[in-house]
Amino acid sequence: MAETGRPDLAAMIVPLGRALMAVEQPVLDAHGLTMWGYVVLLRLEESVRTQSALAQDIGADKTRIIGTLDDLQDRGLIERRPDPDDRRVRLLSLTAEGRRVRDSAQGAIQARENRLLDRLSPADREGFLNALQFLAALPKEELADSPGGSE
Amino acid sequence: MAETGRPDLAAMIVPLGRALMAVEQPVLDAHGLTMWGYVVLLRLEESVRTQSALAQDIGADKTRIIGTLDDLQDRGLIERRPDPDDRRVRLLSLTAEGRRVRDSAQGAIQARENRLLDRLSPADREGFLNALQFLAALPKEELADSPGGSE
DNA sequence: TATTGTTATACTCTATAACTATA
């Protein structure tokens, strides 16, 4: 196979991602959240032991998220307390208020997304979500070199 | 409907886009192209009348692409000549060499992408590509406020 | 006076290096 006639995947996915972020920005604004703040709240569903681990998980530099954590903590959305067993480490977790804000923001965002998904046929919607979840969960190395097939 | 249990679309799409770009970077490097250079070559399949129009089409600032155009022109991949009818305007088009480089890069990129798509079931692959092409072609305003449905 | 393309400047985001406090 050679002639598919489709645009490059990245050429569709990257601008779509940017557009989605722009569309969802007002929801975040209404909740007083930055994008990184929201991503942190999502990730802290399970509490995390070090800031470095959190940063790595969400694809940020460890220095990048410090201001974000400061802000979330000041507003009582997360807890950040020294680990008694190793006082260099900060134990990170959601507060009840943090969970409430996260649920509210995520609810609004997914509702908006669902309206968009409703414009797809049921078959396309299911395939899209299946594929997306599969590809998003794929480790980078496997994205890079999938075993040769249709080329 | 409320409980879908899926991650946010943007939370899957944005990192996937970044990862795809990283995966494809070596192909661009091998062709001596930057990401913006490649995007410009793709867009110039049909020639474009002004640099502003080109910039807008590919989602860049008009000042952003000047260095890119300088480089592509220096290397003989594009032609940029003043419009005789309005000497403020630069007429932009691919050279034969530009088309060759673009085809080579795009061939390598899509081959790589096809290997990735081969890991999906045929149904998911088709749904994914259909949905992606639909969503990527959607004007921003429609992305923003799809008519209410499943919320 | 308005517009195309360009250059110069400023701003945002991110990463790198240097510091502190613990271990």
Added chain:
DNA sequence: TATAGTTATAGAGTATAACAATA
């Protein structure tokens, strides 16, 4: 000496404002 977190600094990428040429 090594590591978690922090701060200060520098770099990339982008947009904004000012400019020259043309209409």
